[in-house]
Each structure stands twice: as C-alpha cells, then as structure tokens.
Amino acid sequence: MQKKLKRYIKRKIPFIKKPIQEYNNNQRFQIRSKYNRFINKYKVKDNVILYESYHGANFTGNPLAIFQNVLKDEAFSHYKHVIVNNNKELLDETYNEYNNVSIVSVEDDEYLLALATSKYLINNTSFPYYFLKRKEQVYINTWHGTPLKTLGLDINNAGFSDHMNIQRNLLQTDFLLSPNSFTYNKLLSSHDIKEIFPGKVLDIGYPRVDLTLNSNRDGVLRDLALPLDKKIVLYAPTWRGTVGNESDTSQQLLDEVVKLRDQLGNDYIVLLKSHYFAYKFFEDNGLEHMCIPNHYDTNTLLAAVDLLITDYSSIFFEFIPTGRPIVFYGEDIELYKEERGFYLEIDSLPGPLCTDIDEVANCIINEHYNYYQENYQKYNSLFNYNDDGKAGLRFKDIVFHNKESDLIKTTNSGKEIIMMYCGAFYNNGITMSALSLLDNIDYDKYEVIVVESPNGTEEKWNNMRKVNENVHFLFRPGVLGRTIMESYRHQWTLNRGISGSVMKLIVPKKMYKKEMKRITGNLNINFAINFGGYNDFWSLLFAFSGIKKKTIYLHNDMMEEFNKKINGKNKHKQALKVVFSTYKYYEKIISVAESTHHTNFENLKHLVPYAEDKMTYINNSVNYKKVLDLKDQDNIVTYDKKDYMILENKKQNNFVSIKGSLTPNPHYTNFVSIGRLSPEKDHEKLINAFYKALNNDDHMKLYIVGEGPLKGYLEDLISKLNLTDKVILVGQVENPFALIKQCDCFILSSNYEGQGLVLLETMIINKPIIATDVTGVRSVLEGGYGKLIENNVHDLADSLKEFALNKRNGVQVNYKKFDYVQYNKDARDRFNQIVL
CATH class of the missing domain: 3.40.50.11820 (CDP-glycerol glycerophosphotransferase, N-terminal domain)
Structure with missing residues (x-):
C-alpha cells in the first residue's frame, strides 16, 4: 500500500509543479x-x-x-x-x-x-x-x-x-x-x-478632428514655442521601417527635412511628425528639436499647419476640412503599391504626387497644389461629410446618454449564424467532407463561421483556400486564459475526461465558456458544429460554449479509432477519452453513414443520455461539380520517353511546379486506391493481395494515392516484394479524379470507414468499385453500386484476378448508376432537418 502511495505521489509531482513553475518562469x-x-x-x-x-x-x-x-x-x-x-x-x-x-x-x-x-x-x-x-x-x-x-x-x-x-x-x-x-x-x-x-x-x-477644427492656431504655436508669423509646413510620413532597423529610415527623414528647410527658406518652418520608432533615433542623436514631440497630439497640431506633406498616411483625410493644401511625397510609390496596395487610385489624390524631395519643394514654392481643387472637393464630400467640430458631442449623446440617432448603422446581415470547427484542414477525408458540406449550405439563410488555430503548414492553408467564398474564418490567437487553479482543473480534465460527479465539479466550465467568448466576442451564434470530432480541446470549448444547438460529428467507427495504434502507439486514445465524455453535452451526435451510426450507437450509447434521440446519421455531401470538372483535366506530358499525367500544378511568380504519375497503360489492368496511409486503410493487405493476384496475371498495376505515417513501411514492403514497377505510391495530389478516370477499377481495402467519401466520388465518375464489406462502406455500396467482398487478403486477391480476367475477355460488369444530384439533395435536406 505504501509503495502504491509513493508511486502515485511521484506521478503527481510534475502535475502539481507545472502551473506554479509556469507562473514563476513565464x-x-x-x-x-x-x-x-x-x-x-x-x-x-x-x-x-x-x-x-x-x-x-x-x-x-x-x-x-x-x-x-x-x-x-x-x-x-x-x-x-x-x-x-x-x-x-x-x-x-x-x-x-x-x-x-x-x-x-x-x-x-x-x-x-x-x-x-x-x-x-x-x-x-x-x-x-x-x-x-x-x-x-x-x-x-x-x-x-x-x-x-x-x-x-x-x-x-x-x-x-x-x-x-x-x-x-x-x-x-x-x-x-x-x-x-x-x-x-x-x-x-x-x-x-x-x-x-x-x-x-x-x-x-x-x-479627434474636432481638435483640429476647434483649436486655436496661435495657441498651438505658442505651446510649441514656434513663431506666429511663419508658414508652418508639416512633414508627416508613414512608418516603413522594421523594428530593429529604424535608423535607415530615420536618417533619410533627417536629410529630407534639412533639404526642405534649405530650399523653402526663412518664410517657412518645416516640422516633422515622425513615427515613434523614428522619433527615438532623433532623440538618441540630440535632434528631437526637429520633431514634434511624440506625445503631442497630431490633430491639435494640424490646427496650426499651413501645408501638409505626407505620403500614404491617413492624416491627409483629417487635414482636408481645414481647406489648406496637401502635397504627397512617395518616392517608393510603385513598390509600396505592389507590396501593400491601395484602396483609392493614386491619381485621384487631392494634391500633387512627387517622387523626390526637390520636386516637393518646387510644388510648394510654385503652388502647384492649386491645380487639384476638383479632387480636393470630391474627397471632402466623400470622406469628410461629418467634420463639423461636433463629433464629440454626438459621441457622448449616443454612447453615454443612449440617444437614438439615424447615424447609428449596422452591417449585419441578420441571418442565423453557424459556427464550425472542421478538424485542422489536414489532407484527409474529414477535410474533403467539410469542404463539400460548406458548398451545400444555403448562404441566403445562414452566415457560416469556421473557427481555427492560426498555426499550420502549407497543407492546411492550401485546403482552406478551397473553402466556399461565403465562409468567414475566425482564428484563436494566443493561448488559453486561465488562473493557476484553472490550469490544474483544465489539465485534470484533459487527463481524465468528464466522468463521475466529482469530475463534473472539477471541470472548469466557466473558463471554457470565457475562452469561446474571447474568440467569438459578441456574436450570437445559433448553431455550433464540431465537425472535426477528434480534438479534445475544441470539443470541450464547444460543449461548454453556452450555445444551445450543438452538434458533434463521428467520422468513423470511433471505438476502432480509440484503439488504433500506429508504430505501436495509440494515436487517438487520450484525446478521444475526453471527446467521448463530452458527448452528453451535445444535442446531436452525427455519424456520416447509416452503418457507421449503427456501430457507434452500439459502442457508445452508454455515454449519451437519450441516445436514441441524440445519435443518428447524415450522409456526407459530395461536390459532384468539382469531380466532373477535374476528371477531364488529364494533361499528359512526356519526359524521358515516358508519358506522365499531371495531377497537380502550382504557379508562383514566374515558376510552375507540377506533380503527377505515369499514365496508366491501356494494355494493363489498372487499379487505383485513394486514402491516408494509416492502419485503418490497410494498404499492406491490398499490396499483399495484389502480389498474389500478379501470379495469375502479370499485366496489372496498382496506383495508391495518399500520404500518411505508414508511407515508409509500405515503401519497404513494395521493395521487399519486388513490386517497384507495379505498385506506384502517387502521394497526395490535388486532382486524383483524372487518375480514377484513366484506371479500370477503384479498390478500397479498409478495415473500417466513416463513409468513404472517395467511393461516392468514384461513383460519380462511373468507375467499377471493389471494396471490403466493413462499417461505413456497406451503406454506400449496398444495392448494387459496387462489389462488396470479405475483409481478407484471399478474397481481395480473387476479386483483383476476376476483374482482370473479365477485362481480358471483354466482359463488362454493370453496376447501379449513382444519382449524385438526388443524393446531395437528400444529404442536404437531412442536414437541414437534423442539425439546423
């Protein structure tokens, strides 16, 4: 007993020390x-x-x-x-x-x-x-x-x-x-x-414009110890430097101000209002007398300015109500336009645009700004219609005295808001399903928000670029806001999940609700959909968000996922323990196929009160327009006397990178399989079955599309079986549909699936399918849409041999035609009915 207690205490010491150390050291x-x-x-x-x-x-x-x-x-x-x-x-x-x-x-x-x-x-x-x-x-x-x-x-x-x-x-x-x-x-x-x-x-x-319009010119000049009888020129440029490299820009500003003073002469006082980074440079070099003090308000200063020089700063908009001239100086205008961009055409500006400091001085001396009065008046009417010196009074009336005003505007569409977490946008079936679902939502009725972490690889950003253009992205910046005690409670929850009455008291529900509000602010969210369904942290945030209508998706046989091992380690066990324990806080628990629902219901119903009402299924949507378009984009290039099919191309600046595979030989029987290279897809079984089938017919090839943790192992297996010329690991590509079209048969060797979205995409292309009769696959293919076989190497090999023989003999097996339009409508209607 004593030994057990010691082991327990030893195990808990890091748990106890971590938040305290973090507080002391961070x-x-x-x-x-x-x-x-x-x-x-x-x-x-x-x-x-x-x-x-x-x-x-x-x-x-x-x-x-x-x-x-x-x-x-x-x-x-x-x-x-x-x-x-x-x-x-x-x-x-x-x-x-x-x-x-x-x-x-x-x-x-x-x-x-x-x-x-x-x-x-x-x-x-x-x-x-x-x-x-x-x-x-x-x-x-x-x-x-x-x-x-x-x-x-x-x-x-x-x-x-x-x-x-x-x-x-x-x-x-x-x-x-x-x-x-x-x-x-x-x-x-x-x-x-x-x-x-x-x-x-x-x-x-x-x-702040009230300060410009209501301040006394002479009073401002006296504040700054400046003469009252000179023309005041203010040079107020945008900051363009980088932190840690301030001196280069500051030295240029100094040179320009000195040159302007020399050329304009004694009738003018040239002032510099610099960014505070540049101001430090002037202070360090004893030249701060050349600048307006950093703390002095710019709008108050403008009341005393006779002419403004600026580049791309918004200061000029607030100078327009004075009616006094503006000269623009942008020696890097083309570069700035390319790197940053402008909302307004540069030739519409309310003053001349100069590209060197000598030209600026010439414009001022010869009053070239007088030629821009038409532009000046246009800008005044478009952007300064509120500037009457009374904005502060209007502000107090509305904000502090709650007065109604027709100047209070809204941009909100008034539609109901759907918030989704899509699972980090990895290259996997969940992402493809999310993209299809987001293409099938009625945006005339709903605004859709996708919440995400701001971190990720190009793989993630590439997938996010494919999201429907109507979707809004919100990102979770920073880290979880928490006290030391909340840190303990949060870590305990991640370790144990939510089970038992004591655990329910420990779970920091208010903290999770605060965190969701930190991300979403004042948004009134009507529906929260945890579409990813695997992440423990997001599952907790959604569960305790305070949003009434919450849904979580189950994309697979979740108990199999719970027990799945990769390279001897449980991949999802710890996270899914927490996720499973949050199911009770969701209104709907959705599997993505009927057979998957039956399996998940039997395995997980004990975790869900009123499981019969809460647990159901909705078939994944499918983007058939995209599939039909991409299947015909089968560009062929010849390299080293071999033909290759381009399955992905990326353009950047003056370069293009392409990715593809050998074009399937029509004299061979070409099989294709698409899926993540992970245990549940069981490509090892497929490769072994293909190896057996080759003994019967050597004129076969197998294309495997996808990436994943087992890639190295599968490469070794292919080499060991001497199949390098027969089994082609294509990798992840943007357009697998052109390859499906060129091959003879799609093959799926999974041990379990959520639904197998790739099966639906293959059915759209109208290609024969051979697949293992397992959870998630059965409800897609049953009824004659493809051939279901027993989940073992022997039956898989026999099916490959049979298909190849039929092709050689000209025997064509007809499968039921897939009505993808009606299928999508049914999936959308069911989503609307159950989730929304």
Whole structure:
C-alpha cells in the first residue's frame, strides 16, 4: 500500500509543479493569470472609463479627444478616468491636479485590473490577445483613420491569420466609431466580419478632428514655442521601417527635412511628425528639436499647419476640412503599391504626387497644389461629410446618454449564424467532407463561421483556400486564459475526461465558456458544429460554449479509432477519452453513414443520455461539380520517353511546379486506391493481395494515392516484394479524379470507414468499385453500386484476378448508376432537418 502511495505521489509531482513553475518562469503566463483572476474576482465598476491609444505608446487621437470632452463636462464629474500610457511620468505632470484621473502602463497590475473592471473601454487599435470583454462592459473602438492603404486580408500577400487580433477585437466591440461609410465598410470587410459584425457603427465623424477644427492656431504655436508669423509646413510620413532597423529610415527623414528647410527658406518652418520608432533615433542623436514631440497630439497640431506633406498616411483625410493644401511625397510609390496596395487610385489624390524631395519643394514654392481643387472637393464630400467640430458631442449623446440617432448603422446581415470547427484542414477525408458540406449550405439563410488555430503548414492553408467564398474564418490567437487553479482543473480534465460527479465539479466550465467568448466576442451564434470530432480541446470549448444547438460529428467507427495504434502507439486514445465524455453535452451526435451510426450507437450509447434521440446519421455531401470538372483535366506530358499525367500544378511568380504519375497503360489492368496511409486503410493487405493476384496475371498495376505515417513501411514492403514497377505510391495530389478516370477499377481495402467519401466520388465518375464489406462502406455500396467482398487478403486477391480476367475477355460488369444530384439533395435536406 505504501509503495502504491509513493508511486502515485511521484506521478503527481510534475502535475502539481507545472502551473506554479509556469507562473514563476513565464511573465506572459503571469499577466494572463492575473487578468483572469481579476475577471473572476471583481465586479465591473460603472463609473470608470479606460482610454488606450496605440498600445500605450502615447495618448493621442480619438481617445484623447473623447477624454478631454468628457473631463470638461459637469455631467461626468463623478466618473473616474484611467489613461493607458507607457510614459506615466509625462502624463502625471499634466493631470496630477485631477483626483479622478490615473495613469497606468500597459500590462502592469493597475492596467490589468482596470481592463478587467472598467465599464467603458475606449481604444483606437486593439487590446492584447488575452483581453475578453465582459457582458457588463462597453467597448468602443474608434480606429485611427480613413484607409488609403489596404487593411487586413486586402493587403497584398496577406497571411490567412495576420489580422486575427484586430478581427477579434472588432467582434467584441459594442460601438465602432467611424469618420465615414467608406472606412467602416473597408475595415469590417477586410477583417472578414462585415456581414456578422454584432456591434453598432457610429457614422458620426472623429472627435479627434474636432481638435483640429476647434483649436486655436496661435495657441498651438505658442505651446510649441514656434513663431506666429511663419508658414508652418508639416512633414508627416508613414512608418516603413522594421523594428530593429529604424535608423535607415530615420536618417533619410533627417536629410529630407534639412533639404526642405534649405530650399523653402526663412518664410517657412518645416516640422516633422515622425513615427515613434523614428522619433527615438532623433532623440538618441540630440535632434528631437526637429520633431514634434511624440506625445503631442497630431490633430491639435494640424490646427496650426499651413501645408501638409505626407505620403500614404491617413492624416491627409483629417487635414482636408481645414481647406489648406496637401502635397504627397512617395518616392517608393510603385513598390509600396505592389507590396501593400491601395484602396483609392493614386491619381485621384487631392494634391500633387512627387517622387523626390526637390520636386516637393518646387510644388510648394510654385503652388502647384492649386491645380487639384476638383479632387480636393470630391474627397471632402466623400470622406469628410461629418467634420463639423461636433463629433464629440454626438459621441457622448449616443454612447453615454443612449440617444437614438439615424447615424447609428449596422452591417449585419441578420441571418442565423453557424459556427464550425472542421478538424485542422489536414489532407484527409474529414477535410474533403467539410469542404463539400460548406458548398451545400444555403448562404441566403445562414452566415457560416469556421473557427481555427492560426498555426499550420502549407497543407492546411492550401485546403482552406478551397473553402466556399461565403465562409468567414475566425482564428484563436494566443493561448488559453486561465488562473493557476484553472490550469490544474483544465489539465485534470484533459487527463481524465468528464466522468463521475466529482469530475463534473472539477471541470472548469466557466473558463471554457470565457475562452469561446474571447474568440467569438459578441456574436450570437445559433448553431455550433464540431465537425472535426477528434480534438479534445475544441470539443470541450464547444460543449461548454453556452450555445444551445450543438452538434458533434463521428467520422468513423470511433471505438476502432480509440484503439488504433500506429508504430505501436495509440494515436487517438487520450484525446478521444475526453471527446467521448463530452458527448452528453451535445444535442446531436452525427455519424456520416447509416452503418457507421449503427456501430457507434452500439459502442457508445452508454455515454449519451437519450441516445436514441441524440445519435443518428447524415450522409456526407459530395461536390459532384468539382469531380466532373477535374476528371477531364488529364494533361499528359512526356519526359524521358515516358508519358506522365499531371495531377497537380502550382504557379508562383514566374515558376510552375507540377506533380503527377505515369499514365496508366491501356494494355494493363489498372487499379487505383485513394486514402491516408494509416492502419485503418490497410494498404499492406491490398499490396499483399495484389502480389498474389500478379501470379495469375502479370499485366496489372496498382496506383495508391495518399500520404500518411505508414508511407515508409509500405515503401519497404513494395521493395521487399519486388513490386517497384507495379505498385506506384502517387502521394497526395490535388486532382486524383483524372487518375480514377484513366484506371479500370477503384479498390478500397479498409478495415473500417466513416463513409468513404472517395467511393461516392468514384461513383460519380462511373468507375467499377471493389471494396471490403466493413462499417461505413456497406451503406454506400449496398444495392448494387459496387462489389462488396470479405475483409481478407484471399478474397481481395480473387476479386483483383476476376476483374482482370473479365477485362481480358471483354466482359463488362454493370453496376447501379449513382444519382449524385438526388443524393446531395437528400444529404442536404437531412442536414437541414437534423442539425439546423
């Protein structure tokens, strides 16, 4: 007994130590843990407003303008204000006379507490990954300008998930402040959420432009110790450098400002408003007097500016209401256009575009900007129709006083929302089934969201590019937000699953619900479909998401999957133990074929209360249009005097890469099999059966399409049996259908299947099929759609020999024709009826 206890304690020591060590050694974990502890422990304070701009780098823009407006208003005298600024000392001097104003730095304890408990959260970019807006909080995102440059997914060569934290912040936003309709439409569509955006858009103009229109020119100049009798030229370029390589761009800015001063002469004062990275360079070199201080608000500064020089910065939109001239300077315009991209045509800009600094000086001296008055007026009417100096008043009326306004807009389509997790988009049958299902949803009725991890290989991104264009992707940035105690409870759940009354108390249900809300924000999701069905973490998130209508898919004989071993190790056992234990929290448990349902029902019904009502089946949809199109794309190339069929080609820049296999010889009997190279597909059995059949007929070839963990083992087996010229491992290809068409017969040797989507695709091509009579296959082929055989090497070999003999003798076996149109309709109708 003592030995058992010692072993138990020894086993548990790493479990006990891990969260504590993580907390002590990982600053990011400390921050997340504190923030989540504050959320769990403290209530939201109704009279506190938090303001953050540019991640605390300065306190400027809309948050500053809103703060100043509210601070002066007696109606808000009982409010407390928390300003986020990483240079606390600077603002402490400015606001130390106010007892109701406090300054915090990003991610210090005061910041985390304020972020967790302030009623109003005002930001012009985004809060960190771990941020979660609580139900009692009001999040106002003001953004920071009208976009000339592309955003989010619209940026040239943007990655799938590069925009994910801004997207996530926008989904948690209650009020999105916008200067014009162009801005909010571009911002929301470029972050893939326009039709599902759950917040209200305030098309009221920017309070920060009020600072430009209502500030006194002479007062600003006195603040900056500048003469009142000179023309003020402001050079305000976009940042183009990279972190750690700031000096190159900064040196160029310095040279340009010096040249402008020399050429414009004593009548002008040339000021530089640089990005804070570049500003550091000027500080380090004792040249900060050449720059407007980083903390000084740009919009207030614009009130004193007589002429603006900029490149692609949105600052020029907010200068237009002054009626004063703009000169654009873009020496790298073509490169920037190619790398980033623009929303507006460059020749439509409200001022001349120069490509070197001498040209800029010439434009100013000779007043060339006067030729652009028509463009200027067009921009003013399109983008500045709200700029009357009263945006701040409209903001207070709507946000704080709850006044109705026709300036409150919505972009939401009003459709019901389906959320799906599709299983990480590996090259497998689940992905192919998901793609087909997503092509068969009625997008006139539903908005569809696919949630995913932001990590992955090109295999994943390639499959995601095939998803129906109506689908929205949401990504889960960062890691699970949790306290130390929640870490213990989460790990215990992953180890044990959910079983027994004690375990149900341990499961951190609220944490999982919080995590789902961290990802989906304010979205009102009607249906949650865990289509992947294998991942323990996503199964827990879906199970405790708070969404009422939840479905989980079973793509195989799940007990066989539970026991499956690859190279002597259980592949799914630990994860499926957890997944199985979540079934009770789903409304529907769906197998993908009738025979698969019967097997899963018998094996798993004890885990599902009211299993007779909850467990059923829906046949996978099939994209027959894609199959019919690709089967005829059988391009042939000759290399080294042999013909090869192209089954995949990829173009990138000036290069193309192709992948294919030897073209099937019509004088041979050509068999083809498609499936992941893993134990349940049992290609070893197929290869051995083919080897036996060759003794009867040497004029046969076998093509095996797919990748997987057993590839090396199968290569060794093929070599050992001297079948290198007879058995061809094609690998994973984009278009296997052209190969199916060229071969004589499709062969499936699986020990079990979910449904065998490839069988349906082969039936569309109208090719003969020989398959083992196992779970998932039987319900597809029974009724005469193919030949079902016993699951052993002997029967498989006999079937191969028989088919080859029939071909030699000209005997054709006719199978029942597959009505794929009706099949798809039935599958779609059943999905709509059961899941939706």
